[in-house]
Amino acid sequence: MRKTVILGLTAMALLVIISWMNAPKKPHPIAFSIPKGWPQPAYDFKSNPLTEEGFALGKKLFYDVRLSKDNSISCGTCHQQFAAFTTFDHPLSHGINNQQTTRNAPALQNLAWQTNFMADGGITHLDLQPLAPITAENEMAETLENVIAKIKSDKAYQTMFLSAYGDANINTQRVGKALSQFMLLMISSNSKYDKVMQGRDSFNLPEKLGYGIFQQKCASCHPAPLFTDNQYRNAGLSQDDVLKDLGRMRITNQPADSLKFKVPSLRNIALTAPYGHDGRFFALSNVFDHYRKQMVLGPTTDPQFNNRLPLSNFEIGQLKAFLNTLTDSVFIRDPRFSEPGAAAGPGNHGH
Amino acid sequence: MKHLLQYLILLLLGFSAFSETQAQQSISFQHFVGSQPLVLEDSIKNSNAEILVVRRFKYYVSNLVLIDAQGNRQIIPDSYYLINEAEPNSKKIILPNSNKNYSAIEFLLGVDSARNCSGIQTGVLDPMQGMFWTWNTGYVFAKLEGSSPSSSLPAHAFTYHIGGFRTGENVLKTIRLAIPGSSLPKDLQVKVDLNAWFSGNSSLLIAERPVCHSPGNLAMKIAANYAQMFSIIQP
Numbered sequence: 001m002r003k004t005v006i007l008g009l010t011a012m013a014l015l016v017i018i019s020w021m022n023a024p025k026k027p028h029p030i031a032f033s034i035p036k037g038w039p040q041p042a043y044d045f046k047s048n049p050l051t052e053e054g055f056a057l058g059k060k061l062f063y064d065v066r067l068s069k070d071n072s073i074s075c076g077t078c079h080q081q082f083a084a085f086t087t088f089d090h091p092l093s094h095g096i097n098n099q100q101t102t103r104n105a106p107a108l109q110n111l112a113w114q115t116n117f118m119a120d121g122g123i124t125h126l127d128l129q130p131l132a133p134i135t136a137e138n139e140m141a142e143t144l145e146n147v148i149a150k151i152k153s154d155k156a157y158q159t160m161f162l163s164a165y166g167d168a169n170i171n172t173q174r175v176g177k178a179l180s181q182f183m184l185l186m187i188s189s190n191s192k193y194d195k196v197m198q199g200r201d202s203f204n205l206p207e208k209l210g211y212g213i214f215q216q217k218c219a220s221c222h223p224a225p226l227f228t229d230n231q232y233r234n235a236g237l238s239q240d241d242v243l244k245d246l247g248r249m250r251i252t253n254q255p256a257d258s259l260k261f262k263v264p265s266l267r268n269i270a271l272t273a274p275y276g277h278d279g280r281f282f283a284l285s286n287v288f289d290h291y292r293k294q295m296v297l298g299p300t301t302d303p304q305f306n307n308r309l310p311l312s313n314f315e316i317g318q319l320k321a322f323l324n325t326l327t328d329s330v331f332i333r334d335p336r337f338s339e340p341g342a343a344a345g346p347g348n349h350g351h
Numbered sequence: 352m353k354h355l356l357q358y359l360i361l362l363l364l365g366f367s368a369f370s371e372t373q374a375q376q377s378i379s380f381q382h383f384v385g386s387q388p389l390v391l392e393d394s395i396k397n398s399n400a401e402i403l404v405v406r407r408f409k410y411y412v413s414n415l416v417l418i419d420a421q422g423n424r425q426i427i428p429d430s431y432y433l434i435n436e437a438e439p440n441s442k443k444i445i446l447p448n449s450n451k452n453y454s455a456i457e458f459l460l461g462v463d464s465a466r467n468c469s470g471i472q473t474g475v476l477d478p479m480q481g482m483f484w485t486w487n488t489g490y491v492f493a494k495l496e497g498s499s500p501s502s503s504l505p506a507h508a509f510t511y512h513i514g515g516f517r518t519g520e521n522v523l524k525t526i527r528l529a530i531p532g533s534s535l536p537k538d539l540q541v542k543v544d545l546n547a548w549f550s551g552n553s554s555l556l557i558a559e560r561p562v563c564h565s566p567g568n569l570a571m572k573i574a575a576n577y578a579q580m581f582s583i584i585q586p
Contacts, residue, residue, distance in 0.1 A: 047469075047470065048470075118486070122486050122487040122488065123485075123486070123487075123488050124467075124468055124488040125468070125469070125470045125471075125488065126470075127470040127471045128470060128471055128478075128485070128488055131471075131478055131483075131485040132485040132486050134485075135485050136485075136486070144477075144478055144479040145479055148479060171473055171477060171479075172471050172473075172477050172478050172479050173470070173471040173472065173473050173477070176470065176471040177470075177471070250487075251487050252517075253519075253520065253566070253567045253568075254519075
């Protein structure tokens with residue numbers, strides 16, 4: 001009788017230990033800290049609580065070429081950290097089979113404060129955004145079915161989904177949420193400009209003069225701290241006769257939205273050339289020349305540009321000095337966001 | 352001990368047998384082109400006398416409501432169904448157990464705007480189902496694809512992907528069907544007539560418009576047509 005009791009107790013203890021060993025460990029939460037003076041983020045973190053495990057999974061997905069049809073392109077291929085997650089030196093990024101995309105890859109930064117994505121704002125949720133480049137024929141050209149199948153067959157992913165979500169279920173929603181977790185933490189708020197605003201640094205004379213001109217002539221559409229108002233505006237860029245891009249109108253079907261594009265953030269602008277929704281401006285000088293001379297004024301051009309944007313050579317010089325203070329060298333070297341096994345630098349990314 | 356085990360097994364069997372006797376009611380969608388049952392890949396003539404072959408026919412039924420004779424509405428929570436001609440099981444909606452009698456059913460043809468706007472969904476709403484526009488967030492509510500000699504497109508294809516939930520391009524349709532005799536049969540048969548796509552409110556000629564791939568005027572016109580494709584088959 002006593003033997004049975006002891007045996008029974010031992011068995012029970014063993015069972016408890018085994019189930020404890022098999023039970024998935026709780027993921028470790030990450031606190032999302034809002035930079036001082038910034039507005040509340042738009043992203044609903046309650047629906048997707050940030051965890052170390054979810055972030056690590058998102059990072060693996062972001063840099064995984066298997067998300068493309070021929071296993072050649074990852075998110076990170078066109079969103080390179082050293083270029084503030086744009087494509088370095090490319091007006092239009094490349095898709096599989098020597099194809100070109102139709103728009104300039106945007107910088108990935110401060111995405112938690114955006115409600116709509118893409119230059120035309122067609123995508124209404126960050127979790128959904130990656131599905132567009134993954135499935136677009138001229139980008140990664142893969143089906144979601146195949147992406148999920150590739151992920152499911154990978155042992156490392158199975159373990160990572162288990163530790164991020166508590167069970168090994170792998171689906172589109174979880175892929176999107178993990179990618180969001182990785183991208184939500186890409187916050188750029190450590191530029192010289194930020195340090196100056198916090199009283200930890202000071203502008204030199206050209207930067208200071210440039211800041212004044214900026215506030216007077218640019219800040220209505222590019223307000224701090226995000227340096228975009230997230231609106232859609234026609235800044236007088238003529239329609240490219242090959243791309244025939246209607247911008248926001250492609251989504252809304254409203255003629256009033258013709259040739260309107262999302263106002264881009266100017267953070268890290270020194271790193272994100274070429275400029276414009278189709279990358280038509282190779283350097284900042286081209287952008288300034290556009291604003292002061294080449295703008296095409298049409299029916300939907302922003303009324304603020306009724307007289308174009310007069311800028312003297314002197315003002316342009318000072319503005320450039322100020323815009324350089326928006327470069328965040330901490331952000332572009334942050335190892336949390338770096339491609340595993342790759343040193344940050346353009347040398348490793350010939351494309 | 353052995354007897355106890357046998358007794359337990361019997362008890363369990365008894366339970367399962369009992370639960371099976373509870374009548375499970377259902378709604379079945381039967382697809383037709385006029386009076387002809389739809390057969391994928393078969394050539395058929397529509398109401399505009401255009402010959403066509405249907406390759407894919409799928410649509411979302413959601414937010415199902417059962418309505419009794421007094422007008423009380425029993426909302427089926429989280430009810431999202433993707434009816435797909437290619438998957439016979441998808442054409443039958445199993446209803447939750449209920450002893451009540453119903454005089455009408457109501458549902459949305461499509462996916463409510465809340466589910467269009469709240470990130471990636473799972474199950475039948477997983478974008479993997481191929482009923483989602485990734486470049487212009489939103490579900491394709493109904494999809495009809497195939498070929499027709501009338502189409503001027505390569506391979507004489509026609510593709511109608513109908514959706515749109517935003518103001519000005521909303522094609523969400525509330526469908527209400529009265530149940531004959533105000534008594535829900537065990538398996539309510541709903542006839543779905545594809546001819547409605549081509550000749551409901553206005554005529555849609557494959558020869559003229561073989562493609563609809565985005566929300567907007569044409570999608571709204573087609574949705575106004577196909578909203579009339581449902582009717583109850585008298586038992």
